[in-house]
């Protein structure tokens with residue numbers, strides 16, 4: 001079933017040669033698209049989560065050159081159903097348990113429609129006072145919900161990957177490198193700058209190092225303890241070794257909610273090390289920041305208030321759909337000093353005395369992202385958000401308890417949030433064979449289309465990873481995934497050489 005929409009549409013409604021759709025056509029098409037979206041969401045559970053398409057298949061069914069003449073909307077929407085929908089991985093399916101599943105929802109969808117209709121650019125206060133002030137308000141709400149103290153001020157970017165680039169750029173400037181003015185090329189006065197993160201931290205650190213010209217090899221991975229938390233003693237040793245080599249410890253990235261296991265680094269201890277060496281502390285709370293909404297669990301984030309910068313991704317665990325990432329700076333004026341640049345043609349737009357978000361990053365044009373977040377936060381309320389996060393933690397604990405009752409499976413990491421890592425380890429099998437078995441289980445479960453999970457590697461071993469983030473996910477969906485895992489495991493055990501071909505995208509870093 002590929003068509004959630006209503007096929008009875010105005011025949012041959014097409015955009016006129018000049019201008020836009022007539023308003024009566026637009027209104028009718030908007031209603032139809034609203035029905036399409038509502039039907040999609042109602043029927044999502046009837047769909048297979050991952051598509052059975054081969055690379056290039058969808059592209060070949062689409063036009064290779066742009067259409068010369070206007071096409072009727074009827075035909076375009078029919079192609080959406082016929083060509084595009086069969087190639088969709090249904091991230092919104094409640095049994096989609098891969099990565100950190102960003103979830104859509106009613107209030108967010110309404111916010112996105114309004115933002116698309118408005119299409120304002122929140123680059124300065126004058127270019128969009130309401131988008132700017134709503135962004136400030138929403139950032140303030142997130143700050144309070146997560147539990148960051150008042151000096152922190154935020155800015156919205158698309159992703160945490162972009163946020164860490166900005167944070168490290170400020171760290172470098174604070175270290176006196178004057179890169180804004182002088183750049184890095186041809187300079188002999190710059191030390192080798194090192195940035196430390198745990199062996200579980202996200203790869204966005206290396207990407208930031210590449211982009212900033214700091215060098216991928218200067219991202220130093222520090223070992224973790226049995227619970228996958230950064231070993232602060234090892235951090236101290238790594239810094240001491242680098243100092244002996246004449247290198248500069250520029251920053252440490254501590255993670256609250258790592259990608260594989262959702263472990264939380266000992267941020268207070270790491271902050272003390274940073275203070276000792278004058279290093280910047282960036283806390284990647286892209287996923288784990290949401291834990292701050294639960295008073296009974298907020299203590300796990302202790303120390304994030306000591307950071308210089310913190311990133312929180314509401315598109316991971318605060319029920320705001322992609323994309324929405326909030327970077328908080330203890331001294332926002334440092335971010336502004338680095339990136340504020342007002343060309344003549346924007347001078348008249350930037351003299352309001354109010355905040356202009358274009359000053360806080362490299363992006364000029366900025367979507368009205370705050371609108372969807374504002375609608376979600378108001379429609380669910382802080383208590384509703386907290387209840388959903390709490391329930392997802394409960395579901396993860398429920399799954400972990402099931403795993404623990406199965407002798408052939410082992411839990412591979414403590415369950416701190418809504419992520420469970422576990423492994424099929426049947427007795428009498430070689431460690432080396434188990435990796436293949438666990439990969440085969442992921443492929444077999446995903447090939448059913450009835451649940452979706454990913455794998456990761458912990459201490460070199462392939463493990464199964466379930467992440468619960470969709471607000472429609474219930475115990476029934478998690479139980480279904482668990483049943484499918486056990487069925488796949490039994491098959492893999494009987495026929496270890498037979499691997500079910502993977503149909504969805506390859507499991508990888510979320």
Ligand SMILES: Cc1ncc(COP(=O)(O)O)c(C=O)c1O
Nearest residue numbers: 159160161202257258259286510
């Ligand atoms: C801990 C952590 N930090 C950062 C990121 C990058 O997030 P984004 O996709 O917003 O760049 C991820 C992605 O999953 C992550 O797990």
